[in-house]
Amino acid sequence: MCRNIRTLFNFEPPATGDxxxxxxxxxxxxxxxxxxxxxxxxxxxxxxxxxxxxxARKLLVALETTAPPRDRAVEAAKAKERAKERFA
Numbered sequence: 001m002c003r004n005i006r007t008l009f010n011f012e013p014p015a016t017g018d019x020x021x022x023x024x025x026x027x028x029x030x031x032x033x034x035x036x037x038x039x040x041x042x043x044x045x046x047x048x049x050x051x052x053x054x055x056a057r058k059l060l061v062a063l064e065t066t067a068p069p070r071d072r073a074v075e076a077a078k079a080k081e082r083a084k085e086r087f088a
Contacts, residue, residue, distance in 0.1 A: 005030075009060055012069035017053075020060070024052035 005026045008015035028048045029035055037045040 008056070009063050010065050010067060010069050011072055011075070013072070015060060017057075020056050021049070021053050024049050024056055027052055 005023045006019075008019060008023065028045060032041075032045065032048075034041065034045065
């Protein structure tokens with residue numbers, strides 16, 4: 001359920017708004033236990049996603065590091081290799 005919750009800090013290029021929103025969506029889904037909320041809960045669900053997206057964006061802007069940025073392609077290749085070993 002949390003496939004889109006990934007490390008978003010210290011990457012080159014930086015995390016996009018869509019990536020931050022996708023992580024917020026997965027976080028709210030995990031907390032609520034809903035993949036899709038009922039009509040009655042939809043407004044609260046969407047509001048939570050918006051608030052968490054804003055908080056995540058603020059966090060990513062505020063964080064500092066001296067480590068060099070990680071390359072997305074290299075990290076993706078490492079993840080594929082781990083998955084290949086894990087599911088072989």
